Amino acid sequence: xxxxxxxxxxxxxQEGKNYTIYCNYSTTSDRLYWYRQDPGKSLESLxxxxxxxxxxxxxxxxxxxxxKARLSTLxxxxxxxxxxATYFCAVEKGGSNYKLTxxxxxxxTVNP
Amino acid sequence: DAGVIQSPRHxxxxxxxxxxxxxxxxxxxxxxxxxRQTMMRGLExxxxxxxxxxxxxxxxxxxxxxxxxxxxxxxxxxxQPSEPxxxxxxxxxxxxxxxxxxxxxxxxxLTVV
Numbered sequence: 001x002x003x004x005x006x007x008x009x010x011x012x013x014q015e016g017k018n019y020t021i022y023c024n025y026s027t028t029s030d031r032l033y034w035y036r037q038d039p040g041k042s043l044e045s046l047x048x049x050x051x052x053x054x055x056x057x058x059x060x061x062x063x064x065x066x067x068k069a070r071l072s073t074l075x076x077x078x079x080x081x082x083x084x085a086t087y088f089c090a091v092e093k094g095g096s097n098y099k100l101t102x103x104x105x106x107x108x109t110v111n112p
Numbered sequence: 113d114a115g116v117i118q119s120p121r122h123x124x125x126x127x128x129x130x131x132x133x134x135x136x137x138x139x140x141x142x143x144x145x146x147x148r149q150t151m152m153r154g155l156e157x158x159x160x161x162x163x164x165x166x167x168x169x170x171x172x173x174x175x176x177x178x179x180x181x182x183x184x185x186x187x188x189x190x191x192q193p194s195e196p197x198x199x200x201x202x203x204x205x206x207x208x209x210x211x212x213x214x215x216x217x218x219x220x221x222l223t224v225v
Binding site for chain 1: 143145147154155157160162168203205207211212213214215216217218219
């Protein structure tokens with residue numbers, strides 16, 4: 001069974017600081033997704049990482065994938081309050097099964 | 113496109129009652145997913161359809177839960193009878209063929225009292 005672990009689960013940081021969220025998964029996969037969820041809202045896709053070494057950046061967020069280490073990171077640069085949300089990684093087991101397995105999420109709070 | 117549309121947005125029902133949640137996927141998407149989100153268990157995949165056919169229902173908690181997809185533009189998730197532990201936010205998501213992300217609906221917040 002595919003397991004996806006995120007850490008930390010809770011992250012409180014000051015505006016302007018940098019930090020990284022980690023996503024480890026247990027079985028071979030080369031497809032990983034990052035989502036954002038605001039309180040009471042739906043999940044919004046942030047990044048799709050499809051190969052080893054893939055790096056995607058959008059604003060203050062950068063995601064990377066190391067399939068050999070079974071690790072993805074979401075790096076936050078110079079955090080701002082608007083980034084406060086819960087961030088999920090999701091891993092897809094390849095082949096004909098398009099099942100996404102989600103991590104438990106990281107609740108990020110950016111304080112002024 | 114209006115995105116994935118779910119109804120109702122909120123549902124409060126009494127224990128023992130039947131509950132039906134509805135989902136309209138994005139037009140052209142051939143995969144549909146039902147997820148349940150709770151604080152304790154996070155996001156759990158309940159069932160996955162491909163081309164209207166259920167492919168994986170291993171996440172359906174028990175026989176009280178059933179899901180159908182009679183055509184490419186509509187799916188239902190039914191709970192009968194409902195129990196308080198079914199209280200959660202239920203999300204429907206769809207995605208097109210190929211490697212791309214799933215698009216989520218706004219969710220249905222279900223409260224069973």
